[in-house]
Amino acid sequence: MKKITPDYKIENKGHYSPGIISNGLLFISGQLSIDPDTREVPKGGIVEHSKLALSNLDRVLNEANLSRDKIIQCRVYITNINDWDDFNKVYGDFFGSHKPARAVVPVNELHYGCLVEIEAIAEL
Helix, strand or coil, rough: EECCCCCCCCCCCCCCCEEEEECCCEEEEEEEECCCCCCCCCCCHHHHHHHHHHHHHHHHHHHHHCCCCHHHEEEEECCCHHHHHHHHHHHHHHHHHCCEEEEEEECCCCHHHHCCCEEEEEEC
8 A cells, every 4th residue: 555645734633644545546535625735614615615625636636646537436525415516517627528436425514614525536
């Protein structure tokens, strides 16, 4: 196994790795809609939160020298299922023609008041 950790400006105190490479796959831990360099949550709504969570996903991919089209599956947690359409638009813009397998799971709340958390699996 190989740990993948982007160069964040603030140390994350959580007991996990942002990414782990094992058996030809990159497992990306849940990426919240929080700026990992400032620990700030966006002031806006689901669109801003979705863009930031996806950007955080990109940082882990980039650290592993992988592109978005290598993602094979995403699991998305959102705090309001009524935000599904807006999230889906941002997600579609992010991935373009690539359509990984996906589940969107509504949850009561996420850490730090985030509205979105996204985990993923990518192939090397």
